[in-house]
Amino acid sequence: MRLTLSVVLVGILGSAMSSSYADEADIAFSKELSECSAYYDIASSTLSKMNVPQMQNIAEKLSRSKIAAFTLAEKYQTAEKVQQQVEAAKKQQMALLPDDKSLMGLMEKYRQSCQSYLTQPEQRLSYWQMATM
Numbered sequence: 448m449r450l451t452l453s454v455v456l457v458g459i460l461g462s463a464m465s466s467s468y469a470d471e472a473d474i475a476f477s478k479e480l481s482e483c484s485a486y487y488d489i490a491s492s493t494l495s496k497m498n499v500p501q502m503q504n505i506a507e508k509l510s511r512s513k514i515a516a517f518t519l520a521e522k523y524q525t526a527e528k529v530q531q532q533v534e535a536a537k538k539q540q541m542a543l544l545p546d547d548k549s550l551m552g553l554m555e556k557y558r559q560s561c562q563s564y565l566t567q568p569e570q571r572l573s574y575w576q577m578a579t580m
Contacts, residue, residue, distance in 0.1 A: 471575075471579035472572060472575035472576040472578070472579045473523035473524065473572075473575075474523070474524065475575045475578070475579065476520075476523055476564075476568075476571055476572050476575045477520045477523040477524040477528075477529060477532070478532055479560075479564060479571070480516045480517070480519050480520035480523075480529075480564060481516075481517075481520050481529055481532035481533045481536055482532075482536040482540075482557065482561075483512075483516040483557060483560075483561035483564060483565070484513050484514075484516040484517040484520065484529075484533045484536075485533050485534075485536035485537035485540055486536075486540060486553055486556075486557040486558075486561060487509045487510070487512045487513035487516060487561070488510075488513045488533070488537060489537060489540055489541065489544075489550070489553060490506075490509045490550055490553065490554070491506045491507075491509035491510040491513060492506075493547065493548060493550055494506035494509065494550075496547075496548075497548070512561070512562075512565060515565055516561065516564070516565060517529060517533065519564075519565065519568055520532070540553055
């Protein structure tokens, strides 16, 4: 009886711990996706304001990527939490811009990684699952 109880408790604790790791991974990945959504929003808005016809297609593509990042983040956290994270990330990113037309710093930091997160989300989530074990 005692051995059975110990085995059951170990099983329950093990499940709780792995669930905790998954939650940490979900939160970390959702935060990154929220940062990407903020980046795409800033970039899209900035390019749209330039009134350069060649940039409008890029601005539209970035706007679609903003929505895709937000939607993917919602798989791991509530829409309300994601929105809060996006707003916080947007404030932080805007503070890093030297002016409202210079995106180079943000592009260097987010362009490749965000593109990768959207095209290979399972790979990044797996990274976070391993990193939070």
